[in-house]
Structures are given as C-alpha cells and as structure tokens.
Amino acid sequence: MNKILLSLSAALVASVTVFAAHAEGVQGDVQAGAKKNAMCIGCHGIVGYQSSFPEIHKVPKISGQGGKYIASALNAYKKGERKHPSMKGIAASLTDQDIADLAAYYEASGVVEGAPALEKAAPGSEKVNALLTKGNCASCHGESLSKPIDPTYPKIAGQHSDYLYVALKAYKVEGNANIGRGNAIMGGVAKQFSNAELKELANYIGSLPTELKVVPQSRFK
Template sequence: MNKFLSSLSLLVVACATTFSAPAQEVKGDVKAGEKKIAMCIGCHGIKGYQASFPEVHKVPMISGQGAKYIVAALTAYKKGERKHPTMRGIVDNLSDQDMADVAVYYEAHGKVEGAPAPGKAAEGSARVAALLTKGTCVACHGDNFSKPIDPSYPKIAGQHSDYLFVALKSYKAEGQATWGRSNGVMGGIAKQFSNAELRELANYVSVLPGELKTVPQAKFR
C-alpha cells in the first residue's frame, strides 16, 4: 500500500510538472471571447459534427470545459506538441490574450446556474476498474472525471468516446509529422495499453455524467 501511495504521489507531481500552465498567466474576458470564436463555431458549435483526420470522430465538446485546460491545449498546438494541422493553423493566428478570452468564454458557455455538480463516477466492470487502476486515471482527472486535481487538466466525463479514443491513441504516436501528441505523462500511460483497452476506457468515461456539452451556435448572428 505504501509503495502504491508513493507511486501515486510521484504521478501527481509529474502531472503537475507536465501540464503546468504558462508561468505568466493572462486573464481572459468572456465578452471579448464571444467576439473571437468564429473560427471555433464551425466545428465545436454543431452537435454531432465529425472530423475526418486522423480518422473519423466527433470533435470534442468544449462548452463547460475548464478555461486553463483550453489554454493549455491551445498552447500545445501552437508549440507543436499537438500536431493536428487544422488546430495548429487556427492557433497560429491567436495571441495569448485571444486564447485566454476564448477559453473563459467556453468555460462559462452553456452553464446553468444552480445545476448540481456531477457526483462520483459509477463503477464500471471489473475489467474497466483494473484498467483505471493501472493507468491511475483518477490521480489527475478526479474520481468523477469531471473535477481534475489541477484546472489545467481536462474534464473528460461524458466526452465523446470516439474523440477520447483518438486522443488517447495520439499520445502513443511517435515520429508522425501531422498528428500525435507529445506529453511525457500521458504518453507513458497510453503506451501501457493496447488500442482495444484504450477504447474500453474511452467508452466507460464517455457515459459518465459530466459538464461538457455542445451548444449549437450560428456562425452569422
């Protein structure tokens, strides 16, 4: 038990080191963000919208996602740590202030005042429980997968299963010029699993109650 707790503590420290937000934090403005989302609506503002690269999958729900995670993800695309060509093309034109404004807008977008927070995640099968333990997923994402231990980590409860699967596989990709994700912690975790096991994890997390949603938005308003 002590050995397990020690390993868990090391993982938490590693997560904090790997996913840490930029040292100079820029404060976002929701109203300003609302004027900067035209490039987001075409994919993230359409329910069921599917991307075709690197394979067909639903684009992630970002309304209700944590602002600091959105900034961290956009920053990773800008630095080339995430290699998706469409997203990289978009963030190349965004300043740090733009990213902060868009992030706080989407964190607040679609939230219902007084809505109860998601509770502890329901237990899955014994096999899924073993996979979660192996990956120590709750160490960073929280035991309900909707309240990560650091706001720069993503909420993942209720996220589309096909997107989660593609994202997890992306951490296993190496040497690809146009897709994949470079992250020491997530790469090390994802590589422990077969793709079939990653799909099982994605399917489990996708049906959990969460705060993420797609709110339909018209590009021209």
C-alpha cells in the same frame, strides 16, 4: 509504473507553474471570447459534427471545460506538442490574449447557475475498473473523472467516446509530423494499453455524467 507517473506528474506541474508565471497578467474576458470564436464554432458549435482526420470521430465538447485546460491545449497546439494540422494552424494565429479570452468564454459557455451537482459516476465492469486502476486515471482527473486535481488537466467524463479513443491513441504515436501528442504523463499511461483496451476505457468514460456540452450556435440550428 505508478512511481514513474508520479515523478512525471511533478515535472509537469512544475512546467505548468512556469507557464502560468509567464502568462501572469493575461486575464480572459468572456465577452471578448464570444467575439473571437468564429474559427471554433464551425466544428465545436455543431451538435454531432465529425472530423475525418486521422479517422472519423466527433470533435470534442469544449463548452463547460476548464478554461486553464483549454488554454493549455491551445498552447500545446501552438508549440507543436499536439500535431493536429487544423488545430495547429488555428492556434498559431492566436495571441496569448486571444487564447485567454477563448478559454474564459468556453469555460462559461453552457453553464447554468444553480444546476444540480453531477451524479456520481456509476462503477464500470470489473475489467474497466482494472484498466482505470492500472492507468491511475482518477489521480489526475479526479472524482468521477470530472474534477481534475489541477486546472490545466481536462474534465474527461462524458466526453465523446470516439474522440477520447483517438486522443488516447495519439499519445502513443511517435515520429509522425501530423499525428501525436507530446505529453510525458499521458504518453506513459497510454502506452501501457492495447488499442482495444483504450477503446474500452473511452467507451466507459464517455458514458459518465458530464458538465461538458456542445452549445449550438443560432446560425447552425
């Protein structure tokens, strides 16, 4: 299985390289992104905000997330590789410049200059460690699951556990027009596990030290 995942990883990196070449020259602007995030802050700018689709869960923390990952995710919604109806509709309305600006804004959002480095992730239980090894999670998401080996991969440490659980299950879904994520690597990983095992992974990952935040907007305080 690990050999298959490594082959899939190489293929994904190649496709990302092609996308990067296509998008070359589109530079994100933090200040421009701050003026374009009206459709984002209604969910991602409210502490504790929950979505009810496809089940109740907190929307992900995106402040402090890697900008290239945010751009990659928005483009995946735009192309239909990710099938969440609301996110597909929002992403479809964005230009390449909009996506670059929003990605730059959220990568910088909530970042405190001179903040201490994250603490190393505490080890999980024997069962959780076995699941992490089986999924080879650190091979993509890096040390403490917060230093991705490729900037188009997300930081996942400290993300909301219930969101992680819903996202992981989405990689197992096929043939549904409104639910699912079409990523060969993550599909191969997630399908190895039962939903109960995915929940254990999500609970552990969500408990880790993180750079991810929800930065409240003044209008929602």
